[in-house]
Amino acid sequence: MAWDxxxxxxxxxxxxxxxxxxxxPAGARVDRIARSAGVNKERIYxxxxxxxxxxxxxxxxxxxxxxxxxxxxxxxxxxxxxYAGRLFDHHTDHPHFIRLLHxxxxxxxxxxVAAAKRTALQHEKVAAIADAQKRGLVTRAVSAGxxxxxxxxxxxxxxxxxxxxxxxxxxxxxxxxAQRAAVVELxxxxxxx
Amino acid sequence: MAWDxxxxxxxxxxxxxxxxxxxxPAGARVDRIARSAGVNKERIYxxxxxxxxxxxxxxxxxxxxxxxxxxxxxxxxxxxxxYAGRLFDHHTDHPHFIRLLHxxxxxxxxxxVAAAKRTALQHEKVAAIADAQKRGLVTRAVSAGxxxxxxxxxxxxxxxxxxxxxxxxxxxxxxxxAQRAAVVELxxxxxxx
DNA sequence: GCAAACTCCAACCATGCAGTTGGAAACCTC
DNA sequence: GAGGTTTCCAACTGCATGGTTGGAGTTTGC
Numbered sequence: 001m002a003w004d005x006x007x008x009x010x011x012x013x014x015x016x017x018x019x020x021x022x023x024x025p026a027g028a029r030v031d032r033i034a035r036s037a038g039v040n041k042e043r044i045y046x047x048x049x050x051x052x053x054x055x056x057x058x059x060x061x062x063x064x065x066x067x068x069x070x071x072x073x074x075x076x077x078x079x080x081x082x083y084a085g086r087l088f089d090h091h092t093d094h095p096h097f098i099r100l101l102h103x104x105x106x107x108x109x110x111x112x113v114a115a116a117k118r119t120a121l122q123h124e125k126v127a128a129i130a131d132a133q134k135r136g137l138v139t140r141a142v143s144a145g146x147x148x149x150x151x152x153x154x155x156x157x158x159x160x161x162x163x164x165x166x167x168x169x170x171x172x173x174x175x176x177x178a179q180r181a182a183v184v185e186l187x188x189x190x191x192x193x
Numbered sequence: 194m195a196w197d198x199x200x201x202x203x204x205x206x207x208x209x210x211x212x213x214x215x216x217x218p219a220g221a222r223v224d225r226i227a228r229s230a231g232v233n234k235e236r237i238y239x240x241x242x243x244x245x246x247x248x249x250x251x252x253x254x255x256x257x258x259x260x261x262x263x264x265x266x267x268x269x270x271x272x273x274x275x276y277a278g279r280l281f282d283h284h285t286d287h288p289h290f291i292r293l294l295h296x297x298x299x300x301x302x303x304x305x306v307a308a309a310k311r312t313a314l315q316h317e318k319v320a321a322i323a324d325a326q327k328r329g330l331v332t333r334a335v336s337a338g339x340x341x342x343x344x345x346x347x348x349x350x351x352x353x354x355x356x357x358x359x360x361x362x363x364x365x366x367x368x369x370x371a372q373r374a375a376v377v378e379l380x381x382x383x384x385x386x
Numbered sequence: 387g388c389a390a391a392c393t394c395c396a397a398c399c400a401t402g403c404a405g406t407t408g409g410a411a412a413c414c415t416c
Numbered sequence: 417g418a419g420g421t422t423t424c425c426a427a428c429t430g431c432a433t434g435g436t437t438g439g440a441g442t443t444t445g446c
Contacts, residue, residue, distance in 0.1 A: 002412080002413095003412065003413075003422085003423060003424080005422090005423070008423085008424085023219065023300075024217065024219060024220075024299060024300065025220075026216065026217060026219040026220035027217075027218075027219035027220075027300065029402090029403075029404095030403075030404060030405085031402090031403075031404090039424085039425095040424060040425045040426080041404090041405085041425095042405085042406075042407090042424075042425070042426095043423085043424070043425090044405095045404090045405065045406080046423085046424090050404080050405075051404065051405090099299060101354065101357070102295065102299060102353060102354060103299060104356065105353055105354040105355060105356050105357065106217060106292060106295060106296060106299070106353065107216075107217065107220065108356075112356040112359075112360065115356075115360065118360050119360040122357075122360045122361045125361075126361065139382070141378055141382065142375045142378050142379060143362075143375070145361055145362040145363065146362065146372075146375040146379070147379075148361055149350075149351075149358060149361055149362055149375070150347060150375075150379045152350070152354075152357065152361070153346045153347050153349075153350035153351070153354075154343060154346050154347065156346075156350060156354070157342075157345070157346035157349060157350055157353075158342075158346070160295060160298055160299065160350075160353065161294065161295060161298040161345075161346075161349070162298060163297065163298050163301075163305040163308075164294070164298065164315075164345065165342060166305075167305065167308065167311050167312040167315045168315045168318075168319065168338055168341055168342055168345070169336075169338040169339065169342055170338065179339075182335045182336070182339035182342070182343075185334055185335050186335060186339070186340075186343045186383050189332070189334065189382060189383050189385075190379050190382050190383045192382075195442085195443095196392085196393060196394080196442065196443075198392090198393070201393085201394085222432090222433075222434095223433075223434060223435080224432090224433070224434085232394085232395095233394060233395045233396080234395095234434090234435085235394075235395070235396095235435085235436075235437090236393085236394070236395090237435095238434090238435065238436080239393085239394090243434080243435075244434070244435090
């Protein structure tokens with residue numbers, strides 16, 4: 001049979017995204033990833049070094065996808081409610097990412113994956129918000145960084161603590177569109193000038 | 194030597210709180226808990242059934258502590274910024290709880306620990322906020338449940354995604370008092386009538 | 387003061403798991 | 417098309433880990 005190294009690599013990565021998002025770095029099983037990818041697990045070690053290397057590769061890929069899909073330009077920074085909505089939609093459509101992000105936050109004490117790049121990206125967003133503040137379109141009651149924090153917290157927590165959401169808002173309030181509207185509204189109230 | 198079964202039980206529980214908060218249900222090691230407690234690990238299985246049972250016991254204890262330490266009465270529900278501050282302070286002083294809570298959220302797909310009791314407790318808080326809404330002291334732009342969600346998200350995320358905070362707000366913005374003030378302010382803006 | 391019941395431990399057990407190895411099949415080069 | 421290189425796999429290794437066992441010390445009930 002012909003070979004397609006890029007395909008096997010991608011199949012491993014796809015399976016790993018699923019597995020790590022579901023079980024986290026500690027709970028994930030290398031055998032399960034290989035089996036679900038239909039590839040021998042030895043390949044993982046050739047391509048990614050070890051389990052942790054695979055996790056890093058997975059996270060890096062998903063970070064890149066998010067950055068591409070949900071930008072925050074200077075213009076967009078004037079309506080952070082809308083940004084919250086876009087973020088919410090992306091997480092709804094690609095539910096793996098925030099879970100991976102929070103596994104990373106809880107599990108790893110050390111350096112974050114691709115820390116420098118991510119920091120730069122965040123700083124760009126903060127700068128965009130700061131500009132909107134300067135233009136008087138966003139509140140100056142708290143710093144731009146804190147505002148970005150607030151929006152992310154509001155959106156992300158929904159996906160990270162679904163059990164608390166269920167117990168607080170109730171099973172019916174769990175409806176996506178209602179929660180999306182609430183998150184957007186809260187973000188707007190938080191950031192209005 | 195004399196026996197003190199309650200003490201050994203508590204020592205196990207204390208060690209388990211530490212271990213589970215740090216490593217999560219999957220990453221925690223039973224041997225490590227026993228060793229750190231200075232107790233034979235067989236005791237764990239007598240007292241708590243298995244690893245998962247121990248995790249549930251740990252979480253239940255910490256939930257109870259939080260509920261006792263940070264209540265939300267009808268009077269207190271009129272100033273949700275102040276509630277956010279108290280919550281923040283408790284998490285700062287007892288950093289295990291939110292980590293445990295989020296390990297639970299990420300790891301377990303099934304039923305939450307002590308779900309009925311927790312649901313009832315949350316509903317009480319929601320009712321208190323709804324009352325404050327009725328009195329016109331808190332916004333009615335979103336439901337009481339969503340408001341409580343918003344406050345919790347704002348406070349908790351700080352502890353759950355510290356790496357994102359670092360990359361967003363910067364190492365200096367990470368200072369506790371500054372972040373506390375920002376969280377309180379954001380909660381107030383979010384919930385003001 | 388003795389027998390039954392309980393607490394505790396050291397050592398053990400079985401299995402699950404990350405990571406390796408040896409070699410077979412496909413590909414590349416000349 | 418031979419020789420070397422690369423991709424891939426089945427089978428293996430060794431250790432870490434959750435859970436168990438047999439028995440020794442301690443308490444309780446009578």
